[in-house]
Structure formats: C-alpha cells, structure tokens
Amino acid sequence: MNIPTNGAILKIEGLKTYFKTKTGYVKAVDGVSLYVPNQMVVGVAGESGSGKSTLINTIFRVLSKNAEIKGGEVLYQDRDILKMDEESFSKKIRWKEISWIPQVSMDVLDPVYKVKDQMVETILAHEDTSKAEALERVYSMIKSVNLRPEVLEKYPHELSGGQKQRVVIAMALLLDPKLVIADEPTTALDVIVQAQIIDIIRKLKKEKNFSMLFVSHDLALLAGLSDYLAIMYAGKIVEFGKVEEIYKAPSHPYTQLLLESIPDIRKRGSKLKSISGSPPDLLNPPSGCRFNPRCPFAMDVCKSVEPEIVNVSPTHYVACHLRK
Numbered sequence: 001m002n003i004p005t006n007g008a009i010l011k012i013e014g015l016k017t018y019f020k021t022k023t024g025y026v027k028a029v030d031g032v033s034l035y036v037p038n039q040m041v042v043g044v045a046g047e048s049g050s051g052k053s054t055l056i057n058t059i060f061r062v063l064s065k066n067a068e069i070k071g072g073e074v075l076y077q078d079r080d081i082l083k084m085d086e087e088s089f090s091k092k093i094r095w096k097e098i099s100w101i102p103q104v105s106m107d108v109l110d111p112v113y114k115v116k117d118q119m120v121e122t123i124l125a126h127e128d129t130s131k132a133e134a135l136e137r138v139y140s141m142i143k144s145v146n147l148r149p150e151v152l153e154k155y156p157h158e159l160s161g162g163q164k165q166r167v168v169i170a171m172a173l174l175l176d177p178k179l180v181i182a183d184e185p186t187t188a189l190d191v192i193v194q195a196q197i198i199d200i201i202r203k204l205k206k207e208k209n210f211s212m213l214f215v216s217h218d219l220a221l222l223a224g225l226s227d228y229l230a231i232m233y234a235g236k237i238v239e240f241g242k243v244e245e246i247y248k249a250p251s252h253p254y255t256q257l258l259l260e261s262i263p264d265i266r267k268r269g270s271k272l273k274s275i276s277g278s279p280p281d282l283l284n285p286p287s288g289c290r291f292n293p294r295c296p297f298a299m300d301v302c303k304s305v306e307p308e309i310v311n312v313s314p315t316h317y318v319a320c321h322l323r324k
C-alpha cells in the first residue's frame with residue numbers, strides 16, 4: 001500500500017481496539033489504517049456495529065472500561081496520542097487540538113450549569129484570558145451556530161434536541177481545534193433540524209478551516225460533506241478514497257452495494273437494492289475477508305485469506321481479492 005500521508009493531520013496505523021467480554025474479545029476495530037489530510041473532511045461510512053464509534057472513542061480517549069487497545073498507533077501531527085499520559089492528553093490535546101461532536105444521546109453538557117457558565121469555564125480552564133474576553137467569545141460562538149443569546153442563560157434540560165446539539169457544536173469549536181471528530185452528530189434529530197445542523201457544520205468548516213473525521217451510517221449525507229470517504233465493514237476499512245473516486249469507481253463489492261442502497265436523485269424511479277444478510281458477530285468474525293458470507297462475488301480465497309490493501313490510484317485503496 002502506498003498512501004501519500006504527507007500533510008496529514010491524523011494518521012491511524014493498524015489500530016486494534018477490542019472489548020473484553022465474558023465470552024471473549026469483541027474485535028470492534030481490527031487493524032484500521034486511515035489518514036485525514038490537513039483541512040479536509042474524511043467521512044467514515046458503515047452499517048451499525050461496524051466499529052465507527054469505537055474508532056472515534058479511541059481517538060478521543062473516551063473508551064469504556066472493558067476496552068483494550070491491542071495494537072497500532074494514532075498519530076496526531078506525527079505524535080502518538082495513545083502513548084500520552086491522561087493528564088497531558090487532557091491538558092494539551094482534548095478539546096484544544098482535537099475536538100469531539102458526539103451523538104445527540106451523549107450528555108456532554110453538565111446539567112447543573114447554565115450554558116453560559118460551562119462555555120466560559122471551558123475557555124478559562126484552557127486559556128489564560130479574562131472572563132470578559134471569554135464571555136465575548138462565547139456570545140460570538142453562540143451566534144455562529146444560529147442560536148439567540150438568551151440560550152446562554154438556560155440549563156441543558158431547557159433546550160430542544162436541535163438547540164442542545166448546536167450548543168455542543170459551539171462548545172466543540174470554542175478553543176479553535178485543528179481537528180474535529182464527529183460521531184453521527186445529527187442522527188436522532190428530525191430531517192429539517194438535521195439539515196440545519198449540517199449547514200452549520202459546513203459553514204463553520206469553511207470559516208475556521210479545521211480538519212474533520214465525520215462518522216455516519218448515512219452515505220448520502222457524507223457524500224455531500226466529505227472530501228474523502230472511508231468505508232468500514234466489521235471493524236476494518238475496506239475502501240478509502242476521494243469522494244469522486246469512490247462514487248465513480250467503487251472498488252469493493254460492499255461499497256458498490258452500499259451505493260446501490262441509497263436513493264439517487266438523478267435516477268428517479270431506479271430500484272434500490274438492500275444488502276442481504278447481516279453484519280458478522282465481532283466476537284467470532286469470519287476468516288478471510290469479513291464480507292465473504294454476504295459478497296455476491298466471493299471466491300474460495302476470500303474465505304481463507306484476508307485481502308491485502310492495494311492502491312487503485314495514489315489516493316484510492318481497497319482490500320479485495322478481486323482487485324489484485
């Protein structure tokens with residue numbers, strides 16, 4: 001594999017994050033390599049249970065207690081952030097350099113503080129600045145997520161789902177991070193609010209020029225937002241490339257099926273396909289290519305040998321025996 005990772009703000013190499021359970025290890029992220037080019041948006045698409053949240057939680061170091069990192073590295077600006085002690089990671093990296101927009105269901109806002117107080121506190125905890133200056137930044141940030149300043153006087157439980165998620169986005173961008181990692185930030189919101197939130201993220205990305213890793217099961221949403229796409233299946237990245245490369249020439253059968261399963265507004269009336277079968281149990285994933293039991297093109301080799309990652313172009317790679 002030959003990936004031009006020069007200028008990548010984030011490089012993930014061979015990452016393995018497993019969960020220890022009574023019946024064995026759940027191999028949620030199993031040898032993932034991925035990079036985020038500077039100031040680009042990389043979308044990670046995959047079905048529920050493919051390991052997307054585990055990948056994000058490993059980067060932000062918010063894994064549950066039974067998680068074990070079994071291998072690999074996460075290089076942020078060429079520094080392995082998995083090797084940093086918690087205190088320095090929390091002081092130097094978390095929120096300041098790398099920020100996190102979690103799923104709506106994650107309660108990251110503290111219920112006992114007004115929005116204004118928690119935002120001001122976040123700035124004062126990380127930066128040597130006056131309260132007045134911090135407050136000014138909070139007002140400006142709240143405005144840039146299209147919320148009225150009155151929201152600042154409220155407690156999190158007084159906000160609607162959409163308002164809360166805008167506050168979460170404002171919090172995530174408060175310290176001007178260089179990399180934002182987002183985990184299905186609009187899932188569970190209604191479609192109109194979802195579209196508003198995506199517009200806000202797009203606008204802020206343009207203004208602030210951060211890099212972004214954006215995880216979603218919604219390939220159509222990702223296609224409109226990302227520069228690069230990574231397709232994740234059963235704990236592995238099966239294909240990676242520029243959005244246009246993946247759309248024009250999807251090289252993995254799973255990617256092809258995923259693309260056929262989303263509505264195409266240009267081809268009205270075209271029949272949507274669904275992918276038969278269900279994702280494997282990550283306690284005992286299939287040997288060889290993990291997609292082989294569902295793959296319409298599976299050959300004998302697919303059942304026993306894990307496919308290597310090969311380049312389709314300098315910025316496009318795939319793990320499939322058909323592409324050797």
Ligand SMILES: Nc1ncnc2c1ncn2[C@@H]1O[C@H](COP(=O)(O)OP(=O)(O)OP(=O)(O)O)[C@@H](O)[C@H]1O
Pocket residue numbers: 019020021026028046047048049050051052053054055064066067217282
């Ligand atoms: N704490 C845990 N203990 C054991 N297994 C876990 C734990 N957390 C997640 N898993 C398992 O790890 C696998 C990957 O889960 P993960 O949440 O990362 O997937 P996902 O792609 O983000 O799915 P979703 O879109 O549903 O959130 C799943 O099989 C899940 O059941």
